[in-house]
Amino acid sequence: MTDKVITRFAPSPTGFLHIGNARTALFNWALAKSLGGEMLLRIEDTDRERSTDAAINAILEGMEWLGLDYAGEPVYQSKNIDRHTEIANQLLAEGKAYRCYATPEELTAMREKAKAEGRPMVYDRRWRDRPEGDAPAGAPFVVRVKAPTSGEIVVKDQVQGDVTFKAENLDDFVILRSDGTPTYLLAVVVDDHDMGVTHILRGDDHLVNSARQITIYNAMGWNVPVMAHTPLIHGPDGAKLSKRHGALGVGEYRKMGYLPDTIRNYFARLGWAHGDNEIFSSEQLIEWFSFNGLNKGASRIDFAKLENLNAHYIKNSDDEALYELMVSLAEELDDQKNLSGLKAHKNQVLAALPALKTRAKTVLDLISGADFIFSARPLQFEDKAAAAVEGDALDVLQKVEPVLAGLNDWSHDGIDGALRAFAEEHELKFGKVAQPLRAAVTAKNASPGCFDVLLILGQEESLSRLKETTAV
Ligand code: GLU
Numbered sequence: 001m002t003d004k005v006i007t008r009f010a011p012s013p014t015g016f017l018h019i020g021n022a023r024t025a026l027f028n029w030a031l032a033k034s035l036g037g038e039m040l041l042r043i044e045d046t047d048r049e050r051s052t053d054a055a056i057n058a059i060l061e062g063m064e065w066l067g068l069d070y071a072g073e074p075v076y077q078s079k080n081i082d083r084h085t086e087i088a089n090q091l092l093a094e095g096k097a098y099r100c101y102a103t104p105e106e107l108t109a110m111r112e113k114a115k116a117e118g119r120p121m122v123y124d125r126r127w128r129d130r131p132e133g134d135a136p137a138g139a140p141f142v143v144r145v146k147a148p149t150s151g152e153i154v155v156k157d158q159v160q161g162d163v164t165f166k167a168e169n170l171d172d173f174v175i176l177r178s179d180g181t182p183t184y185l186l187a188v189v190v191d192d193h194d195m196g197v198t199h200i201l202r203g204d205d206h207l208v209n210s211a212r213q214i215t216i217y218n219a220m221g222w223n224v225p226v227m228a229h230t231p232l233i234h235g236p237d238g239a240k241l242s243k244r245h246g247a248l249g250v251g252e253y254r255k256m257g258y259l260p261d262t263i264r265n266y267f268a269r270l271g272w273a274h275g276d277n278e279i280f281s282s283e284q285l286i287e288w289f290s291f292n293g294l295n296k297g298a299s300r301i302d303f304a305k306l307e308n309l310n311a312h313y314i315k316n317s318d319d320e321a322l323y324e325l326m327v328s329l330a331e332e333l334d335d336q337k338n339l340s341g342l343k344a345h346k347n348q349v350l351a352a353l354p355a356l357k358t359r360a361k362t363v364l365d366l367i368s369g370a371d372f373i374f375s376a377r378p379l380q381f382e383d384k385a386a387a388a389v390e391g392d393a394l395d396v397l398q399k400v401e402p403v404l405a406g407l408n409d410w411s412h413d414g415i416d417g418a419l420r421a422f423a424e425e426h427e428l429k430f431g432k433v434a435q436p437l438r439a440a441v442t443a444k445n446a447s448p449g450c451f452d453v454l455l456i457l458g459q460e461e462s463l464s465r466l467k468e469t470t471a472v
Pocket of ligand 1: 011202
């Protein structure tokens with residue numbers, strides 16, 4: 001019987017949920033599901049100074065928003081410190097680790113020597129074989145693991161293939177600091193083992209850590225999990241994704257009005273491919289996901305593509321679901337004006353959505369597209385809309401107003417019939433009537449078409465607005 005596949009997402013809660021980390025979570029989720037296993041969540045909060053509750057919440061919320069579920073409760077690494085220490089002591093007792101009493105001065109000298117010789121600093125193992133009796137009484141020490149001194153350490157990476165590290169370049173790294181706290185390198189291995197993790201998939205900035213961690217697995221006689229390292233996400237200019245490229249946190253994408261479907265699809269595709277499929281559902285991602293599809297090279301984010309994909313998902317979303325997203329975004333942005341408007345005019349917003357969603361790229365576009373419905377009077381005209389209701393247009397509007405006021409059938413056909421008859425009577429092109437009318441009741445440069453806005457606003461509100469616009 002083969003073991004159930006267990007993957008994990010192991011973020012450090014020291015900031016927002018970075019989009020690169022979110023993609024790692026997404027891949028781990030897809031990998032686990034594609035192999036009939038499950039993903040676990042481990043919050044790596046051992047750096048007590050830098051870890052914050054706000055960051056933990058951002059991780060939990062971000063994962064929920066993206067629909068990335070994990071089995072059981074999140075594991076907090078800080079709660080396992082005793083266990084990490086126990087393993088360090090076991091390695092010590094078995095002679096697989098040792099106390100190192102090298103002073104800060106000695107380490108500095110080692111670092112400077114390495115620098116002068118143009119090579120990376122490698123601890124020279126001066127305490128590896130010294131008897132305990134040599135230890136200076138009461139002096140502080142760290143615990144270092146005995147790493148191989150010669151040969152190679154091979155990370156069997158599922159993306160890059162075998163990645164080989166020379167043992168001489170990987171020193172006996174610290175597993176317990178002088179204050180007795182376990183290091184990250186140790187904690188991760190112990191937790192992954194205890195949590196039954198079978199597959200580790202993380203960013204390729206962890207490749208060297210993997211090589212080091214293999215030493216601990218071997219020392220403990222534990223199976224090394226399957227490992228895969230994904231290249232990072234780069235900005236459009238090819239440089240590592242940074243603040244100046246725009247949004248870094250998942251929450252920022254939400255606030256810009258991106259749909260979770262878009263983010264899942266776009267960022268999965270950014271580091272992974274299945275043939276030339278650009279648009280796929282989460283079910284398809286799970287069905288198709290395998291290491292083979294992961295890119296070997298870094299990928300560049302393309303914001304225009306991201307926006308177009310979002311427009312696609314908006315167009316294909318259910319109106320009721322979009323309405324909910326609009327309300328929760330207005331809430332999140334503390335946009336009280338639109339929030340109360342959206343809530344008070346739900347039916348009108350729903351009626352407007354089929355037209356709004358054909359032109360929106362983000363949920364913010366939907367909100368600003370809908371706000372004509374609940375604009376307070378007197379309307380504040382945007383420039384082009386103001387120009388569209390002046391001069392001849394004003395004359396047309398003044399004349400059409402009584403026609404609409406007297407209309408008994410306020411339906412698409414009813415309005416259409418009345419306006420066409422009016423245009424014919426005054427020898428006007430239909431657009432010369434419809435355009436000013438649309439602008440007069442919305443006060444906006446862009447909105448759904450004339451019939452849509454008149455129907456959505458209803459006869460009474462449309463006429464009140466029209467009267468106000470034509471009153472000079
Ligand atoms: N906590 C680490 C990070 O956020 C990841 C650890 C791991 O995946 O092994 O970079």
